[in-house]
Amino acid sequence: MKIHSVEIKGLKVIELDLWRDSRGFFTERFHEERFKQADLPYHFIQDNHSRSLPGVLRGLHFQLKPDQGKLVGVTRGKIWDVAVDIRPLSPTFGKHFSIELTDEGGQLLWIPGGFAHGFCVLGNEPADVFYKVDAPYTPHAEGGIHWADPQLGLTWPIANPAVSDRDQKLPSFQHWKSKWNPA
Numbered sequence: 001m002k003i004h005s006v007e008i009k010g011l012k013v014i015e016l017d018l019w020r021d022s023r024g025f026f027t028e029r030f031h032e033e034r035f036k037q038a039d040l041p042y043h044f045i046q047d048n049h050s051r052s053l054p055g056v057l058r059g060l061h062f063q064l065k066p067d068q069g070k071l072v073g074v075t076r077g078k079i080w081d082v083a084v085d086i087r088p089l090s091p092t093f094g095k096h097f098s099i100e101l102t103d104e105g106g107q108l109l110w111i112p113g114g115f116a117h118g119f120c121v122l123g124n125e126p127a128d129v130f131y132k133v134d135a136p137y138t139p140h141a142e143g144g145i146h147w148a149d150p151q152l153g154l155t156w157p158i159a160n161p162a163v164s165d166r167d168q169k170l171p172s173f174q175h176w177k178s179k180w181n182p183a
Contacts, residue, residue: 001017007095008083009091009092010085011083015106016028017106030071044132044133045135047131054121056161057147057167058163060170061143062117064143068135070131070133072108072111073108075103077125077128078101079127081100081119082119082154083096083109084115086114086116096152113135116145120158120161145170146173147161147170
């Protein structure tokens with residue numbers, strides 16, 4: 001596996017080794033010792049699986065105190081995955097990184113705590129997103145930012161996405177910044 005840092009500190013793209021033949025492929029999605037050696041988290045406490053239909057957009061979600069990091073990959077279909085830096089003391093606060101993740105692309109995205117995360121389904125097939133998290137789900141610690149907030153400058157590659165009522169009602173980035181308390 002190869003690990004690539006991106007322009008936002010903490011985010012990592014993990015390129016998996018794929019062994020392909022006429023039957024398909026095989027890959028290791030997680031290997032504790034290799035993650036340790038690459039200075040990636042290797043203690044995960046929960047696996048999550050999300051299936052979304054074509055045109056669905058989910059996010060932007062986060063969990064703080066306890067912060068929750070995610071190792072995100074796709075096991076079916078393809079998505080446009082987005083991570084927004086919401087660490088107020090970060091030099092890249094408010095900046096985002098996006099990447100296309102597919103079931104055959106052999107890439108994962110490590111998103112540490114302190115980021116809002118969202119994705120949309122690309123193409124005409126459902127997408128299965130599988131992610132490991134490093135902190136338990138804590139309802140009172142979850143939050144979100146509106147996916148179409150112009151201040152974030154996100155360009156989603158689908159028109160008229162299907163978005164949940166909950167995600168449509170998420171606050172703006174400016175509202176979230178005004179409520180943030182580092183204590």
